[in-house]
Amino acid sequence: xxxxxxxxxxxxxxxxxxxxxxxxxxxxxxxxxxxxxxxxxxxxxxxxxxxxxxxxxxxxxxxxxxxxxxxxxxxxxxxxxxxxxxxxxxxxxxxxxxxxxxxxxxxxxxxxxxxxxxxxxxxxxxxxxxxxxxxxxxxxxxxxxxxxxxxxxxxxxxxxxxxxxxxxxxxxxxxxxxxxxxxxxxxxxxxxxxxxxxxxxxxxxxxxxxxxxxxxxxxxxxxxxxxx
Numbered sequence: 001x002x003x004x005x006x007x008x009x010x011x012x013x014x015x016x017x018x019x020x021x022x023x024x025x026x027x028x029x030x031x032x033x034x035x036x037x038x039x040x041x042x043x044x045x046x047x048x049x050x051x052x053x054x055x056x057x058x059x060x061x062x063x064x065x066x067x068x069x070x071x072x073x074x075x076x077x078x079x080x081x082x083x084x085x086x087x088x089x090x091x092x093x094x095x096x097x098x099x100x101x102x103x104x105x106x107x108x109x110x111x112x113x114x115x116x117x118x119x120x121x122x123x124x125x126x127x128x129x130x131x132x133x134x135x136x137x138x139x140x141x142x143x144x145x146x147x148x149x150x151x152x153x154x155x156x157x158x159x160x161x162x163x164x165x166x167x168x169x170x171x172x173x174x175x176x177x178x179x180x181x182x183x184x185x186x187x188x189x190x191x192x193x194x195x196x197x198x199x200x201x202x203x204x205x206x207x208x209x210x211x212x213x214x215x216x217x218x219x220x221x222x223x224x225x226x227x228x
Contacts, residue, residue, distance in 0.1 A: 002080055004052040006059040007045050007109055009038040011090055014065060030090065036194045040164040041105040041134075043195070044141040048133040050126045057082045057120070062112030064088035075116050082120075084112045098166040102139045141165075145202055153210040156183065156228065160205055160215055169198045173213060173226050188215060188224035 011034050013027045059081045068087040075084035086108055093104060110131060117124060141164035148159040156175050163170040171189035176182055191198040203218040214225035 001053045001055060002058040004054050004057055004059070005046060005049065007042050007049075007062075007113060008035075008059065009042060009062050009064060009105060009108060009112075010035060011064050011088070030094070034090070034093075036192055037101060037166045038105045038109075039194050040141045040166055041102055041139060042109060043164060044134050044137075044139065045106075045109060045130055047141075047143070049130045052122070052126050054120070054122070056080060057116075060084065060113050060116050062086055062109055064090070064108060066090060075119055082116045084115045086112050086115075099139075101166050106134065106139060145171075146205060149205050149207065149213070151207050151210045151213070155210065156213075158205060158207065158213040160202075161185075164193060167193060169193045171198070171201060171215070171224075173215060173224075175213065175226070175228060184226065184228055186226045188226065 011031050013023050013031070015022065015027075018027075056077060057080055061081050061083050063083055063085045065085050065087060066089060068085065075082045077083075088108060093101065096104060113127060116122070117127060143162050145160040145162050148157045150157055156177060157180075159174050159176070161172045161174050163172070169189075169191045170187055171191070172185055172187045174182060175184045189198070189201055191201065200219070201215065201217050201222070201224075203216045203220060205213065205215055207213045208225065211228040212225055214223045216223050
């Protein structure tokens with residue numbers, strides 16, 4: 001049985017009379033920006049979800065359309081992905097401030113997911129717990145990547161802090177002493193807020209000496225280090 005573990009939003013190109021040139025000129029860039037911006041909330045939902053066994057679905061994709069008159073909100077299943085449509089004025093969305101965008105993204109995801117829950121008669125409780133956890137953290141997507149690592153002389157502990165925002169993804173290295181007081185904190189990476197862009201940076205955390213620590217990317221090519 002598949003395990004439901006992913007949620008996402010999209011603004012598909014639905015212009016029946018449109019051409020490839022029209023898509024490239026008038027829609028592609030907006031769609032990419034939207035897909036980047038929604039990930040800070042979508043991934044927060046994913047990380048706070050307990051995973052859920054289903055008969056046929058591993059992902060819910062909520063498609064935002066401007067005109068719901070020609071689109072019903074019943075979901076369809078394609079390759080294990082449940083597609084469901086909700087209404088959204090995309091110009092209104094892009095004119096919002098970042099925190100307002102977070103709230104709207106959350107509401108759109110919640111609305112779409114709840115449609116699928118009702119249609120498929122899933123247990124509501126795991127989803128309600130997920131919604132509550134996301135609300136409790138005020139929609140702020142911050143976490144510590146992997147496990148903290150002690151310095152060779154055992155005096156310090158380094159950890160990698162991640163901050164996933166609407167318009168960027170920031171990575172910092174934080175160094176603490178034995179009393180867990182912050183000795184140094186430095187931003188080392190700022191990337192597009194999409195997993196396809198930032199996941200490559202997370203390979204390993206390594207101390208080069210007792211006063212220098214670095215995050216090394218997955219390919220072992222790029223090194224982002226700080227010194228005490």
